[in-house]
Amino acid sequence: MVLSSLPGAKALLLGSLWAFCVLPGLGSDARRMRFTRRGGDLSGGIDAVVQKVRESILPELYTAPKEFNSKKRFIIVGDIHGAAKEFDDILKQVNFSAENGDQVILAGDMTVKGPDSNEVLKKAMEIKAACVRGNQDHRVVAAQYMLDNPDILQEFDLLSVGAKLPDGLQVKAKQLEVAQNMPAEDMAYLKACPAMVQLPAKYRMAVMHAGVEPSKPLSKQDPEWVMNIRNVLDNGEPSSEKDDGVGWFTLYNELKAGKGGNKGDSTEKTCGKPGGKPSGSLDQVVDHIVYGHDAGRGLNQLEFTHGLDSGCVYGRQLSALIMPGFELVQVPCKMYEEKVE
């Protein structure tokens, strides 16, 4: 799978998020094309539609919810994929209690593959769980967009050319089915999940589905890669495959360790003026990244990165990380799908 991105979407996103702060190098970065597709060429008509769809469905890059400041415990849960029973099991296992100040954060891919995406989202809303959007969730949102815009579905027949479209728009029957059967309030919850969510500053931690491009500060990440990255290639480009290059987390940990870890990300020295990074910005306060997405590598706990996709939907475990304390809790899962994608 090759993920691609359009400069327009990136410029739009950065422009809206960091309007108060001129980011050096934005121009050249935004112009850098990384648009590759599987399959043959599509017409210019499809290109324009693809760009429109991508821009329309992008999640917010990050949020740092104010209500987090009053929470006592954060319970970060890996990829659930519709395994509603196991989601219940793990909430019991960690003694979840909203009254006692527990906050659940879902690390993405709450939907698709397993038996009951709607039930998982209902439970998530009931317990006021925070969430980030995963690559499968993103395809469900894309499917919903296409269902809402039948002209796009019909005129360009996006579904039938799915294999030629960039990831996120490669909507297949299973995501379409999930979208078609999803109540509007569940879909609204899913759509509102940002690409990253930040814990209160003292935890120095953010949750996202797949990871980051280690060479870029968090505020300059591309939300599509945040939902899809696994590796960094020799040429420095991100990849959603894990066969070539090196795991993003390996480079990230090297970078953090080399820089003294808790000093934060200093890959970007200035923000418009000397020493001018906004105080308390995501770049400054995050060291630890908690993520899912990589069931192939499974549980992956390193110093600064905490990979929680232990393959629940494939009959392995559902994992949760509890903060403060970095305690790991797991529950066994039924096998709902045989093949790790």
Ligand SMILES: *[C@@H]1O[C@H](CO)[C@@H](O)[C@H](O)[C@H]1NC(C)=O
């Ligand atoms: C949940 O509560 C039980 C019983 O009080 C306790 O043994 C267990 O350690 C608790 N689990 C967590 C993750 O705090």
